[in-house]
Amino acid sequence: MNTQLLDLMKKRRTIYELGKDVKISQADLYEYIKEVIRYTPSAFNSQPVRAVVLFNEQHDQLWDLTGEILKEKLEPDAFLRTKAKMETFKQSFGSILFFADMDVVKAYADNPKIATYQYDEYNWSEQAQGNAQFAVWTGLEENGLEVNIQHYNPLISAAVxxxxxxxxxxxxxxxxxxxxxxxxxxxxxxxxDETRFKLFQ
Incomplete structure (x- = not known):
C-alpha cells in the first residue's frame, strides 16, 4: 500500500517552539492554504469554513490582543504564565484563524429539502472544520513547517x-x-486498539 499520507500523519505533532526561519514566501503560503481549504470536503459541499491568514504585525496583533483580553480574566500570577505563552506564539511565522460561517450552516439547517438532517448540519460544519485544520496542518508539515493549534475562542471572538x-x-x-x-x-x-477499534468479517 502507498503510505505517503500516513507517513506525514505520523510526523505531525504539536510544537510550541516555532520560529520565522521559513523559506517559502508569504504569498505562496497564502495561496497554498487557500487551495488546501478549497479542496477539503464538507457535507453537501456546503463549504462553511472561512480562514484569515495573518503575517507580520497583524500576526503579532492577534496575540497582543489575546493577551490584553486574558489579562482582564486571570489572576496576576496566572497571567504572567499566559503572557509568556503569547510571546512564544508571536515568535512563529504566521497564524491562521479558522471560522465557521454560521449563515451558511443555518441556511443548510433550514433547507426543507434536507430537513431530515437539519440538526446534523451543525455537527457536520464541525467535521468540515476538523477536515480543514487537519489538511492544512498536514500540508504545512509536508513543506517542512510545524504547527500548534489554540482555542481562545469564544473569549477573544468578538474582539478578533x-x-x-x-x-x-x-x-x-x-x-x-x-x-x-x-x-x-x-x-x-x-x-x-481493543478499546478503540472493532473488526467484523
Missing part, C-alpha cells in the same frame, strides 16, 4: 472580529500558529 473587520456571521473555531521547527515534539501515546 472587530479588530480585523470580519463578518458577524463568522464564528471563530481555532487559532493555528505555524513556522519553522525550533523545538522537539513530545512522544504521542495511544490507547489500546
Amino acid at each position: 472580529k472587530a479588530e480585523f473587520k470580519l463578518p458577524s456571521s463568522w464564528q471563530l473555531r481555532a487559532e493555528m500558529n505555524f513556522g519553522s521547527i525550533e523545538g522537539n515534539a513530545k512522544d504521542k501515546d495511544f490507547i489500546d
Whole structure:
C-alpha cells in the first residue's frame, strides 16, 4: 500500500517552539492554504469554513490582543504564565484563524429539502472544520513547517472580529500558529486498539 499520507500523519505533532526561519514566501503560503481549504470536503459541499491568514504585525496583533483580553480574566500570577505563552506564539511565522460561517450552516439547517438532517448540519460544519485544520496542518508539515493549534475562542471572538473587520456571521473555531521547527515534539501515546477499534468479517 502507498503510505505517503500516513507517513506525514505520523510526523505531525504539536510544537510550541516555532520560529520565522521559513523559506517559502508569504504569498505562496497564502495561496497554498487557500487551495488546501478549497479542496477539503464538507457535507453537501456546503463549504462553511472561512480562514484569515495573518503575517507580520497583524500576526503579532492577534496575540497582543489575546493577551490584553486574558489579562482582564486571570489572576496576576496566572497571567504572567499566559503572557509568556503569547510571546512564544508571536515568535512563529504566521497564524491562521479558522471560522465557521454560521449563515451558511443555518441556511443548510433550514433547507426543507434536507430537513431530515437539519440538526446534523451543525455537527457536520464541525467535521468540515476538523477536515480543514487537519489538511492544512498536514500540508504545512509536508513543506517542512510545524504547527500548534489554540482555542481562545469564544473569549477573544468578538474582539478578533472587530479588530480585523470580519463578518458577524463568522464564528471563530481555532487559532493555528505555524513556522519553522525550533523545538522537539513530545512522544504521542495511544490507547489500546481493543478499546478503540472493532473488526467484523
